[in-house]
Amino acid sequence: MQIRIAEKADLDAIMEVYDRAREHMREAGNPNQWADGYPSRLMIAQDVLRGVQFVCEDEDGAVVGTFCLQAGPEKSYLKIEGEPWLNDVPYFVIHRFAAHESGEGVGGAMMDWICKAANNVRTDTHEDNAGMQALLESRGFKRCGTIHLADGSPRIGYHYARPDERTLDKGGILSWLPWRHTGLGR
DSSP, rough: OEEEEEOOGGGGHHHHHHHHHHHHHHHHOOOSOOOOTTHHHHHHHHHHHOOEEEEOOOOTOOOOOOOOEEEEEEGSSOOOBBBBOOOOOOOEEEEEEEEEEEESSHHHHHHHHHHHHHHHEEEETTOOHHHHHHHHHHTTEEEEEEEEEESOOOOEEEEEETTTTTTTTTSSSGGGTTHHHHTTTT
16 A cells, blocks of 8 residues: 545545545444534645645555644644543644545555654544544543534544654643643633
8 A cells, every 4th residue: 555645636635535435434323423524625725725635545556544743833732631642742644534444444444654753643533433542542542531623512622643752841831831631811
């Protein structure tokens, strides 16, 4: 499998992956995470233009997985309830992670690539998305607290930091910053 930055020509294949992922989530008991056609074609087209949408191709060049990987900060992650993030250093964010078929190794290949490409990564997932939770935990992501999306929906926060990154600021200046647990302007 090969992972590369998505191009405009990939848009139909990417949307097909998302259609299949929504179907699989419903079958697996997670009907609410990507309801109402999320993510939209316009959203993905914008991610492609910004250069933050990636595709995973199989050995025949077919798009079998996709995700958005962008630099933080993520507004929804400024406040976390419960367990804090592992650190407060710059991080990347994974959004809209999907594989065409589950159990084919595509998700694992994409997650391995992300963990090699970035040493500090945050993401979130729905409480009903057991498959994504298992994948994240199998790749060393730590389950942190709860974040809330712009619409107020709760999500489980996950954080991956290479072992040398986890202790960058334990007890240092960043640990006392007032927005660490409460968010900016709150």
